[in-house]
Amino acid sequence: MHVDAFNQYHAGESLIHHLDARAKVVVAISFIFSNALLPDGSWVTFTLAWMFLLLANELSGLGLGFTLKRSFVALPFALVAGSAIFSPLGEPLAVWDLGFMTLIPTDAGVRRFFSVLIRSWLSVQMAILLVATTPFPDLIHALEHLRAPRVLTTIIAFLYRYLFILTDEARRLLRARESRSANLSGRKHGGTLWWRAKVTGNMVGQLFIRSYERSDRIYKAMLSRGYAGHLRTLNPHIMRRFDWLILILSLTFLLLVQFLGWIQ
Amino acid sequence: MLFSPTPLHIPDGFLNLVISLLFWALTMAMVGLAISKTNKTLGERQIPLMGVMAAFIFAAQMLNFPVAGGTSGHFLGGALAAIVLGPWAGILTMTAVVAVQGLLFQDGGLLVMGANIFNMGILTAAIGFGLYRAVRNRPRALRLGGIGVAAWLSTIAAALITSLQLWLSGTSRLEIVIPAMLGVHALIGFGEAVITVAAVAFIEQTRPDLLRAENSANGKWGWAVAGMGISLLVVLISPLASAKPDGLERIAEDLGFINAGRSAPYEILPDYTVPLLGETALSTILAGAIGALFVLGILILVGRRMSSRA
Numbered sequence: 001m002h003v004d005a006f007n008q009y010h011a012g013e014s015l016i017h018h019l020d021a022r023a024k025v026v027v028a029i030s031f032i033f034s035n036a037l038l039p040d041g042s043w044v045t046f047t048l049a050w051m052f053l054l055l056a057n058e059l060s061g062l063g064l065g066f067t068l069k070r071s072f073v074a075l076p077f078a079l080v081a082g083s084a085i086f087s088p089l090g091e092p093l094a095v096w097d098l099g100f101m102t103l104i105p106t107d108a109g110v111r112r113f114f115s116v117l118i119r120s121w122l123s124v125q126m127a128i129l130l131v132a133t134t135p136f137p138d139l140i141h142a143l144e145h146l147r148a149p150r151v152l153t154t155i156i157a158f159l160y161r162y163l164f165i166l167t168d169e170a171r172r173l174l175r176a177r178e179s180r181s182a183n184l185s186g187r188k189h190g191g192t193l194w195w196r197a198k199v200t201g202n203m204v205g206q207l208f209i210r211s212y213e214r215s216d217r218i219y220k221a222m223l224s225r226g227y228a229g230h231l232r233t234l235n236p237h238i239m240r241r242f243d244w245l246i247l248i249l250s251l252t253f254l255l256l257v258q259f260l261g262w263i264q
Numbered sequence: 265m266l267f268s269p270t271p272l273h274i275p276d277g278f279l280n281l282v283i284s285l286l287f288w289a290l291t292m293a294m295v296g297l298a299i300s301k302t303n304k305t306l307g308e309r310q311i312p313l314m315g316v317m318a319a320f321i322f323a324a325q326m327l328n329f330p331v332a333g334g335t336s337g338h339f340l341g342g343a344l345a346a347i348v349l350g351p352w353a354g355i356l357t358m359t360a361v362v363a364v365q366g367l368l369f370q371d372g373g374l375l376v377m378g379a380n381i382f383n384m385g386i387l388t389a390a391i392g393f394g395l396y397r398a399v400r401n402r403p404r405a406l407r408l409g410g411i412g413v414a415a416w417l418s419t420i421a422a423a424l425i426t427s428l429q430l431w432l433s434g435t436s437r438l439e440i441v442i443p444a445m446l447g448v449h450a451l452i453g454f455g456e457a458v459i460t461v462a463a464v465a466f467i468e469q470t471r472p473d474l475l476r477a478e479n480s481a482n483g484k485w486g487w488a489v490a491g492m493g494i495s496l497l498v499v500l501i502s503p504l505a506s507a508k509p510d511g512l513e514r515i516a517e518d519l520g521f522i523n524a525g526r527s528a529p530y531e532i533l534p535d536y537t538v539p540l541l542g543e544t545a546l547s548t549i550l551a552g553a554i555g556a557l558f559v560l561g562i563l564i565l566v567g568r569r570m571s572s573r574a
Contacts, residue, residue: 006368008368008369028374029374029375032276032373032374032375033281033375035276035277036276036277036279036280036281036284036375037281070370077274077275077278080278080430080435080436080441080444080445081278081430081435081436083436083437083440083441084434084435084436084437086437086440087434087437112434112435116277116278116435117277118277119276119277120275120276120277120278120373121277122277123275123276123277123373123374123375124275124276124370124373127276127366127367127370127373127374128370131367131368131370136367136368139367149295149296149299151299151302151303151311151356152295152299152356152359152360152363154311154315155311155314155315155318155356155357155359155360156315156318156360156363156364157315158311158312158314158315158316158318158319159315159316159318159319159322159360159361159364160319160364160368161315161319162315162316162319163319163322163323163364165319166316166319166320166322166323167322167323167326169323170323170324170326170327171326173327174326174327194458197455197458197459197462198458198462199462200327200458200459200462201458201459201460201461201462201463201465201466202462202463202466203327204324204327204339204344204459204460204462204463204466205462205463205464205465205466205467205470206466207320207323207324207327208320208324208344208348208463208467209467209470209471209474211316211317211319211320211323212313212316212317212320212471212474214316215312215313215315215316215317216313218312218316219309219312219313222312
């Protein structure tokens with residue numbers, strides 16, 4: 001597996017790609033924050049927020065529909081919000097008698113349900129755009145500059161660095177299990193559920209020991225190459241005037257959206 | 265491929281701002297504490313170790329086993345991480361895992377990441393290590409049994425608190441979300457328990473020194489008490505909540521936070537208006553700002569204390 005197997009970065013030379021990672025992180029988080037703060041049913045301002053997102057998509061050179069195509073990861077969770085439709089607060093819209101229980105959808109409930117879906121859909125897209133236009137190591141450095149604890153960012157950097165190696169290791173274990181689990185069609189195979197779970201548990205234990213021993217070797221190799229407690233980067237990470245400009249423009253727009261959302 | 269689409273990774277938009285920020289504050293406090301503790305007890309060598317271990321938890325979530333009808337059981341790893349690495353290192357490891365799942369794979373949101381870390385990293389570590397600490401020096405059968413219970417309960421606890429957060433945010437109705445979430449996770453938790461027990465048993469047999477080394481530094485009984493306390497709470501609340509959600513609603517009403525659940529997002533200030541200004545748009549905006557500033561203030565205070573300690 002390649003070292004970049006898990007990178008979600010889509011290389012490009014656009015305005016958004018060249019923006020300082022800190023500015024991008026702050027705008028993305030503010031955007032998500034702003035969505036969470038908008039009141040239920042403020043469709044106009046949700047649309048404005050969507051326009052902002054589309055503009056960012058377009059400026060990134062990845063295409064208007066780039067994040068849209070990838071935005072359905074959170075969809076299974078929509079089921080959970082489905083029950084909001086039956087909120088007891090609003091005016092009842094209908095009465096559904098299912099026999100064992102009676103469901104009464106209300107207008108406030110329906111409004112809330114769609115608002116939650118839209119908020120989540122917009123926020124996920126902004127997060128997707130953030131990682132698609134920022135290399136992950138830059139993202140981690142941005143978090144460090146934004147005062148995330150260094151211990152944590154270093155752990156995350158290591159996680160990212162060794163994820164593909166351990167995924168390979170996990171795959172080897174899966175392949176080994178596969179190659180030892182012959183089965184004939186029509187015949188009972190595979191042991192009991194209990195046994196299968198136990199085998200998987202042993203594989204997890206095996207993976208743990210291999211990872212642990214590997215981390216030991218990694219640490220010694222790093223020490224011998226001059227590791228002094230934190231990871232270094234060649235990227236200077238300087239906020240240019242242009243980064244500040246984009247940052248301030250974006251935040252002003254989001255404030256405006258908030259204002260419009262609340263005076264409705 | 266690395267997705268583990270259990271309904272525990274809450275996406276952005278599903279929790280309201282107050283709940284999101286509250287759990288960010290709690291999580292930051294616990295993570296800050298974990299950083300200062302690991303700084304004190306463990307060496308610099310610990311950081312690469314925790315990083316690789318976080319990658320291990322990530323990769324281990326790939327290892328699944330067929331259950332029935334095309335579904336498969338796999339695992340969260342919070343309890344296992346706390347048992348094999350000790351509670352504080354376990355918390356940091358799981359924090360990194362949840363952070364990368366949210367940042368890189370959009371498996372869980374950014375604003376709600378505090379809640380996700382709390383549910384899957386901190387709560388699971390407290391229950392996992394707490395119960396393990398209580399049975400650590402007991403006979404093997406009892407010890408492994410305790411670990412199984414810890415792993416199962418940690419999954420249930422995560423599902424329970426996720427449901428409660430969704431309810432308090434006004435996103436879900438309690439009587440629907442609790443039975444659904446707890447029902448599913450009672451099964452998922454079974455897989456978690458068997459895998460965790462088998463993994464710990466395997467490590468005990470092949471490299472017992474690893475378990476001893478990681479745990480000797482974290483031998484406080486406080487964890488056992490905290491773990492058992494939280495477990496007891498989960499055991500008491502879960503059946504009550506799933507069998508009689510109105511029971512929980514009743515308690516919430518008695519405790520006075522029912523309004524937060526009923527018409528969240530914003531009920532810290534009554535009806536989200538500033539009393540003097542009456543019910544105008546300005547008053548609503550102002551009330552929102554006051555609420556946000558209040559939570560921000562708590563966040564900054566907690567952050568200050570953490571950074572001065574660390």
